[in-house]
Amino acid sequence: MKKFFLVCLGACLLAACATTNQTALESKTSQVATRNYQTRSFDTTDKLNVMNNIVATMQDLGFVIEKADKDLGTISGFSFTNQTNMTVSVREKGKSILVRANASKGTRSITEPQAYQNFFNALSQSLFLTANEVL
């Protein structure tokens, strides 16, 4: 009986594991929902200023900047205070700029919308601009 229970438990735990493809493509999560909480729009056209403020905000939050590319509009860093990786991308859209952040800690994506909201709050204060939801 105990063995049977253990086999069942093991099977359940294994079944909960995602396949390689699911893990590689994060296909268990909705793209739209993810973009929704990871993206904010700022009413400005000054891309360089936005990127400079993203760098400053990340530094305030304990990140060491690892990569920055003005043309591609991406900034990546690693936080030595909470051991998370973050990439922030910046895109121009009409008279506003879209900022998208995605972060992970170890083997796990940060999927808590509140964490991103905290980041955008800090960025808004640095930019003196309101972060508008996109979707």
Place this chain on the structure above:
Amino acid sequence: MKKLICILLMGGVLSACTSYKNLYIPDADYLSRRNIETRVFNTTNTKELLVASAQLLQDMGYTITESDMEIGVITASKLREKGTVAGKTVLTVLAALNGQKAVYEDKQKFFVSIVNTKTNDKQIKTRVTFARIVYDNLGNVVQIEKLDDTKLYTEFFDKLSQSVFLTANNI
């Protein structure tokens, strides 16, 4: 057996419950840290400051890993020994006498990023951040930390001022 099942279940439940919703909230010290990590230079020549920064990083034995002139970023890293060879030897011998394998802090990798931002038409703000990862002799990560010692940053900026002068004079 019941204990084992309980531990397995608890482990599963706990791993599913880890929440990071409190990430990315600036802590109480971020403004003082910003001051420690930042200096303002009376120049408008970002390129000159970046070149002087790169020269200084080379002075300090770093390998430059990334740079972007427009954003004014340079990042670099270096691997160094942690502790003395004599100390490690003593630990190894002591452990061997006890029939064990010695485990000690062996190497440390330093990371640095320098960001130069024009604040107005007359000045450029330079902010530097240092961090390191410490590894033991088995290759395991022992410590991950951002370096916040004020003296480290004061000395760095003294060296940077010197580097700006030396580089401007092609030394």
